[in-house]
Amino acid sequence: MSGVRIVDLCSMMSGPWATDILGDQGADVIKVEVPGKGDHVRQLANQSGGMSAMFVNINRSKRSLTLDLKSDKGIEIFRRLVSTADVVVQNLRPGVVERLGIGYDDLISDNPELIYLSISGFGERGPAAHQRVYDSLVQALSGLTTVQAGSDKARPRLIRTVLPDKLTAIVGAQAITAALYSRKETGQGQHIRLSMLDAILSFLWASDMGAYTFSDKTVPLAEDGSFIDLIFETADGYITVATNSNTEWVSMCQALEHPEWTQDERFSTPAGRTENIDARMAMVQDVLRHRTSAEWIAALDAHDVPAAPILKRSEVIEHPQVIASETITEYRHPVAGGIRQTRVPARFLGTPPAPPRGAPTLGEHNAEILTEIGFGGDDIAAFVANGIIGDEHAPVPA
Known part of the structure; x- marks a missing residue:
């Protein structure tokens, strides 16, 4: 400029x-x-x-x-x-x-x-x-x-x-x-x-007004979301984990040492996982609270599952990724x-x-x-x- x-x-x-x-x-x-x-x-x-x-x-x-x-x-x-x-x-x-x-x-x-x-x-x-x-x-x-x-x-x-x-x-x-x-x-x-x-x-409108995008369709009342967002409590803090694809869901089940979840029909498709979001999130939360954030981040990363620690503002400036960048x-x-x-x-x-x-x-x-x-x-x-x-x-x- x-x-x-x-x-x-x-x-x-x-x-x-x-x-x-x-x-x-x-x-x-x-x-x-x-x-x-x-x-x-x-x-x-x-x-x-x-x-x-x-x-x-x-x-x-x-x-x-x-x-x-x-x-x-x-x-x-x-x-x-x-x-x-x-x-x-x-x-x-x-x-x-x-x-x-x-x-x-x-x-x-x-x-x-x-x-x-x-x-x-x-x-x-x-x-x-x-x-x-x-x-x-x-x-x-x-x-x-x-x-x-x-x-x-x-x-x-x-x-x-x-x-x-x-x-x-x-x-x-x-x-x-x-x-x-x-x-x-x-x-x-x-x-x-x-x-x-x-x-x-x-x-x-890029993502949150989808129900109002098609003008010929009736607009429903926005439904309740999950009782929990994508922030999970661990033994010593909080992390976030995102599994949008089937591959990521299966990999997360393996990282959390619960491969049997992949056989549950409620969670076998993206639509099913959305429909049963509260049950799915509760299961994940129950497991994550038993180990530290660092342990879970390492396990999830090893299985190529998107995850990150929840940082305080004072921690952000010291994080290795921020420093490396x-x-x-x-x-x-x-x-x-x-x-x-x-x-x-x-x-x-x-x-x-x-x-x-x-x-x-x-x-x-x-x-x-x-x-x-x-x-x-x-x-x-x-x-x-x-x-x-x-x-x-x-x-x-x-």
């Missing part, structure tokens, strides 16, 4: 992580923040050197510019910045950027080839479009809480991570790269609209100190990205960015004096 400039007008998770992904891949991401305040995520708990862990993790490889977008001069500066950019990303509530005069239709007069991504919670129209939206609302409205519960009859449950936000970020990053490719072919920019609700419904990287941040993060997950063997740069302090690059777009030292000093930009980290160049 080297040579691509992205103006990030986002806060919280969905927009910032989308641009973070592209910044890690080499894009010049300029995060525009409110002077003296910045992204709300900066104030969250778990801090080091005044920087929160979440901000550091989803805003690395960026530069920070503080700019008052409620002032005419601030808008003028913003529009000059956008005239040098390839992409603008914003996740403000629908209608806000239009009221400020920085919507897509406002900015394409300055930059006709601009790619502009608007991220919203529920979209731009409809009875819920006006709402302030957080992750739990999208989980609720999309049916994800019912999927997590296991059936329509059970009490709905939230997934204990902000999945809609994170998924929207990934979809947004992919949409930007698709639009950049299209612009290369056609010479035209475009406005991309992406809602968290659309992202999560697309995600669910070199997934975790460590470096020193000049303000926050020692940082442990994941590397860029996709390994580009032809164009490997440089190591991620640490997240910026608020307004760290004010003078640097403004100088790049043509403002002199006297201009920048006047902007600071008038509150147009922040003075958090804004040494004025000579």
Whole structure:
């Protein structure tokens, strides 16, 4: 992504992580923040050197510019910045950027080839479009809480991570790269609209909305799942075991030293194993609790049965597979100190990205960015004096 400039007008998770992904891949991401305040995520708990862990993790490889977008001069500066950019990303509530005069239709007069991504919670129209939206609302409205519960009859449950936000970020990053490719072919920019609700419904339709796929068929009430999920208790912890094929089922029976299970007609076919899932899972659980996780993992692996230990978060970073994959990287941040993060997950063997740069302090690059777009030292000093930009980290160049 080297040579691509992205103006990030986002806060919280969905927009910032989308641009973070592209910044890690080499894009010049300029995060525009409110002077003296910045992204709300900066104030969250778990801090080091005044920087929160979440901000550091989803805003690395960026530069920070503080700019008052409620002032005419601030808008003028913003529009000059956008005239040098390839992409603008914003996740403000629908209608806000239009009221400020920085919507897509406002900015394409300055930059006709601009790619502009608007991220919203529920979209731009409809009875819920006006709402302030957080992750739990999208989980609720999309049916994800019912999927997590296991059936329509059970009490709905939230997934204990902000999945809609994170998924929207990934979809947004992919949409930007698709639009950049299209612009290369056609010479035209475009406005991309992406809602968290659309992202999560697309995600669910891949596997969880099968009953609603064939529109000519009656939709049954989702049945209860098994009383136990695929997490089994062992003598000293928990493991997960997955047997989808007949071969895997037979191999697991051998690994668990119960080959007679393969002769049980209830379990001889995938359909039968699903129909009798509670009985099957109870049998497996009764056996697994008598040996340690390590013993069972070794036995299952010897029989080529998919299995893994259930790890605590503190154990993940020490697991031999994670270490062998070199997934975790460590470096020193000049303000926050020692940082442990994941590397860029996709390994580009032809164009490997440089190591991620640490997240910026608020307004760290004010003078640097403004100088790049043509403002002199006297201009920048006047902007600071008038509150147009922040003075958090804004040494004025000579």
